[in-house]
Amino acid sequence: MASRVSLKSGGKGKGGRGSGARAAEDDGWAAAQAIKEWSTWAMKKAKVITHYGFIPLVIIIGMNSEPKPHLSQLLSPV
């Protein structure tokens, strides 16, 4: 009702409000796209970090557990 009245009242007003509504929708859509892009970027980085860092992480956790093994035990084959 109110929107119909405002549409009837002025062409300029209608044009301005229409583009404003579209701009609000565009903002929402752009925000969703930005979140998707950032989450994809974060997942890619997390995958690379896991790929390179998992084994060193486990080695660090293992070398610091009790009783502490020596570094030579890590490298020697016996």
Added chain:
Amino acid sequence: MAGAVPPEAAKAAATEKAAPEKVDYLNLPCPIPYEEIHREAMMSLKPDLFEGFRFDFTKGLNPQFALSHSVSMGAAEIPSQSSETIKIPTAQYEFGVNFMDPKLMLFGRLLTDGRLNARVKWDLTDNFSFKANGLLTGEPHMSHGMFNFDYKGSDYRAQFQAGSGALFGANYIQSVTPHLSLGGEVFWAGQHRKSGIGYAARFNTDKMVATGQVASTGMVALSYVQKVSEKVSLATDFMYNYMSRDVTASVGYDYLLRQSRLRGKIDSNGCVAAFLEERLNMGLNFILSAELDHKKKDYKFGFGLTVGQ
């Protein structure tokens, strides 16, 4: 009135003593996790058969931390259009780390082509645990991972899964009697736009385990394992896909002897397989694997040595 109650109580006590198997439905045991419902049948009927030579060396630095080096040389199969299987000789080295704590388990295996196979199991509390496993490769879009959140109640287990490719799933299993547990699962695969629902049941006593599983993907799987004695158990498995009309039945045995473990099976696809693990010495195991596929005329033989725990 007061006189009537003690005789009833005495009669109830007598029946309780005479029938010691009175079931306490509020105190049932915790069921097996949903994904391990076929565990006995899988262990007996699906040993990890391999082809070629395999050498595994596990070195424990700690009771909790171990490194493992594994070399394998054999033929890898390439999927081909024709009915002939094409085999390419490959050799690979795999470096692995294991960390086992009562609360945290970390497992990592790195191959020479850069593939990483990682598993994490973290018990946050007594009842809630987090599991993750992943296979990461250098090639884009070829890696996948899966995260599981498990909750263990007094006589039920619930699990939620989230995986790469927008794969989500949840499953629930409940002990209904001390021997029977029933469960169900739902999953949704975003990438293939598929969803499914499945049900499973498991009946086990000390001597036998029978399981059945039905899924809306068209899979029906039944299995039965009978423990004939301390050393011998027999297993049979039946898998039927009602969408693609594919049937596979297999029968196998599992001998757990003092120095060795021998598993063998025969399949309805004309496949006969056997797997022997022999303990030569403390920490030294010799393994032999054979798989003869008479239908496809594909024969695979393997031998290997495992050093370390």
